[in-house]
Each structure stands twice: as C-alpha cells, then as structure tokens.
Amino acid sequence: MRLDEAGGLLAAESARYAAMGWMRGTSGNLSVVLGRDPLRLAVTASGLDKGMLEPSDVVEVDFHGAPVRGQPLAPSAEAGLHARVARVSGAGAVVHVHALAPVIAAERNPGGIVLQDLEMLKGFGRPADSRVVVPVVPNSQDMRVLGDAFEAGYDPATPALVVARHGVYVWGDDLVHARHRLECLEWLLRFTNAVEGGA
Numbered sequence: 001m002r003l004d005e006a007g008g009l010l011a012a013e014s015a016r017y018a019a020m021g022w023m024r025g026t027s028g029n030l031s032v033v034l035g036r037d038p039l040r041l042a043v044t045a046s047g048l049d050k051g052m053l054e055p056s057d058v059v060e061v062d063f064h065g066a067p068v069r070g071q072p073l074a075p076s077a078e079a080g081l082h083a084r085v086a087r088v089s090g091a092g093a094v095v096h097v098h099a100l101a102p103v104i105a106a107e108r109n110p111g112g113i114v115l116q117d118l119e120m121l122k123g124f125g126r127p128a129d130s131r132v133v134v135p136v137v138p139n140s141q142d143m144r145v146l147g148d149a150f151e152a153g154y155d156p157a158t159p160a161l162v163v164a165r166h167g168v169y170v171w172g173d174d175l176v177h178a179r180h181r182l183e184c185l186e187w188l189l190r191f192t193n194a195v196e197g198g199a
C-alpha cells in the first residue's frame, strides 16, 4: 500500500473513532503496514486532533517506529509499540484508542481480564464458549518497555493488549478487521465492568 492511500484510510478511521468518543483530545493513534521486508508502517502523526486528520497527517516509520526519512510531522509517540505489535503478530493494522471500558476493566483486573461464554467473542475471533484472557501491562513512556511486556504475554489467539491507566491496542488483517475486533472487545469489556459492578 502507498503512503497516500494509507493516509486516507487512517484519517477516515480516526474520524470514526473520534466520533465514538474513543479519541478524546488528541488521544489515540492508528497504523497500517505498508510493507513487510523491510517492515514499514504508516502511523498517525503525534499530537493532532485525530477527529480532524488530513490524509497527509501520517508518517512512514520503520520496525522501531522511527521515521524512515525526513518528514514534516513527528510520528505518534507510540509508533514503537505499533511496529512491535505488527512485527510480532503479523497484523496488517494496529489501532489504539482511549475508550474508558478497557481502562476500568484493567484497573479491576491487573493480572488480565477474563472473558468467557459470550456471543460477542466471535467478533473478537474466538469461539463464543471460549475463555479468553486479555493481557494487561503497566503503562510506561518507554515503548521498548511496553513492547517487551506485550511480547512476554503475547498469545497469537488474543489480538489485544490493555495498557493500564492508559488505553487499549487491538490489531487485525486490516483497519476494518481491527475495528470490528475493537468494537466487539469494547462491548465485552463494558459488559464485564457492568457485571462486576459499576460503570
């Protein structure tokens, strides 16, 4: 995929998440894989209102999340984790939002959030009767620390990571696949929070 094509897709998906209230302020970031050998991603630029991105508000980064050449905008501060997730999982797209339900669920379940016997698990790529543990890692400003924590608990069958007191990452074959998974996971976590008591 070309960078300009990726920019259009990332801007449209970001606007959609922002309208859902999952990218408040300048929070959240999205990426799509442009090529695998070597790994290249298009990632949203840092610090912008993700509900108002232009297709040019993206940056091409390498497998460390660093810009591949002189580009006018800085990549997302979390580009390094996007690249790590794409590299380890083989996903074609990684999405990160600041929806509230995942953060509340992680606060209550810092060792991992258990989801079980729910029809919506099928929208997360798992059988309805399965037992899924969504990993939770402590927040860090160092993407290598977050990446190491992600990789240590990585289960190829579970395409999500919750960063405590921060937000959630979900990945898929492409941006639409990742969105469908995220929408279902957010529903599952809202359900879990409600059953456990509270929001």
Ligand SMILES: CSCCC(=O)C(=O)COP(=O)(O)O
Residues within 6 Å of the ligand: 025, 026, 027, 028, 029, 044, 045, 046, 047, 048, 075, 076, 077, 078, 096
């Ligand atoms: C108020 S958002 C704090 C930074 C963050 O967690 C985030 O998702 C946005 O960072 P970016 O560098 O991608 O704008």
Ligand SMILES: [Zn+2]
Residues within 6 Å of the ligand: 027, 028, 029, 078, 096, 097, 098, 166, 167
């Ligand atoms: Zn974030």
